Amino acid sequence: MIFVSKPCKTDSAYEVLPKTRIRINLEESCEKLVKGGYEIVVTTPHIAVIKKIYEISIFPSGRLLIKDLTDKKIAEDIAREVYALVL
Amino acid sequence: MKAVSLISGGIDSPVASYLMLRKGIELVYMYADNKPFVSETPLEKTKKLIGLLKKFGRGSKLYVIPHGRTQVEILRRCERKYTCVICRRFMYRCAEKIAIKENARAIVTGENLGQVASQTLSNLVVEDSAVNIPILRPLLALDKKEIINKAKEIGTYEISIIRSMCCTITPKFPATKTEIRDIEREEKRLDIEKLVQDSLKDASILNAL
Numbered sequence: 001m002i003f004v005s006k007p008c009k010t011d012s013a014y015e016v017l018p019k020t021r022i023r024i025n026l027e028e029s030c031e032k033l034v035k036g037g038y039e040i041v042v043t044t045p046h047i048a049v050i051k052k053i054y055e056i057s058i059f060p061s062g063r064l065l066i067k068d069l070t071d072k073k074i075a076e077d078i079a080r081e082v083y084a085l086v087l
Numbered sequence: 088m089k090a091v092s093l094i095s096g097g098i099d100s101p102v103a104s105y106l107m108l109r110k111g112i113e114l115v116y117m118y119a120d121n122k123p124f125v126s127e128t129p130l131e132k133t134k135k136l137i138g139l140l141k142k143f144g145r146g147s148k149l150y151v152i153p154h155g156r157t158q159v160e161i162l163r164r165c166e167r168k169y170t171c172v173i174c175r176r177f178m179y180r181c182a183e184k185i186a187i188k189e190n191a192r193a194i195v196t197g198e199n200l201g202q203v204a205s206q207t208l209s210n211l212v213v214e215d216s217a218v219n220i221p222i223l224r225p226l227l228a229l230d231k232k233e234i235i236n237k238a239k240e241i242g243t244y245e246i247s248i249i250r251s252m253c254c255t256i257t258p259k260f261p262a263t264k265t266e267i268r269d270i271e272r273e274e275k276r277l278d279i280e281k282l283v284q285d286s287l288k289d290a291s292i293l294n295a296l
Contacts, residue, residue: 012128013126041123042155044159045162046167046258047255049124057124065255
């Protein structure tokens with residue numbers, strides 16, 4: 001899975017964007033994320049919020065917003081783990 | 088005269104509050120807490136801003152309304168493009184209930200015409216119709232630069248620009264010209280009274296700022 005990562009425009013989260021067009025069914029992905037050790041904070045058809053160490057917003061487009069994180073390497077490790085679970 | 092001021096950690100609402108305080112209006116503040124769709128930081132900023140605004144007039148009571156559950160219901164049940172307008176209508180409904188409780192006569196917001204999707208004239212008219220109390224918008228026709236200059240002048244700017252996550256559930260293509268019939272149709276899928284009552288029941292009231 002190829003993606004780009006950057007601090008979000010407010011510099012208070014890290015944003016990860018897939019480079020290819022993907023579609024994630026958030027409600028169906030929850031079970032896989034739980035098996036991967038994530039707590040589901042909330043899920044809707046348009047956004048899911050999950051948590052392990054950091055709280056992460058996941059969008060159907062595959063966009064991830066990792067809250068309160070500024071470290072690119074950690075963000076990319078988290079993204080690889082999440083994408084491996086849901087794709 | 089008292090009013091309920093909708094305040095966030097941003098630049099505009101503290102300036103709107105300041106302008107009302109300067110006119111002698113006593114303010115009760117309401118913060119709509121969007122967790123888990125934002126981080127903790129905006130609330131902390133809001134508390135600091137109210138602390139600073141105290142020097143300009145009367146009012147330090149802050150109602151923190153949990154708004155995340157309402158957002159979840161809106162996201163699950165309503166057409167995506169209407170999220171922002173319906174969200175604001177819910178905030179006004181909560182503010183109206185607080186106004187009744189606090190014997191306040193109006194709601195104050197930092198809305199500014201055309202600044203974001205929920206703040207077009209069409210959308211503001213539709214948002215107003217959710218409540219029976221006047222909504223005062225002292226910044227309505229100002230330019231952003233004028234608002235920023237005022238924020239710098241009164242000292243709120245430096246707090247407002249502390250980094251914090253903005254709302255993560257804004258739709259990619261929000262409706263900018265809503266019609267009341269469309270919004271009322273969408274809101275029929277929600278238990279409006281229960282959502283408002285639950286938010287108020289679980290609100291925290293902070294006084295010592």
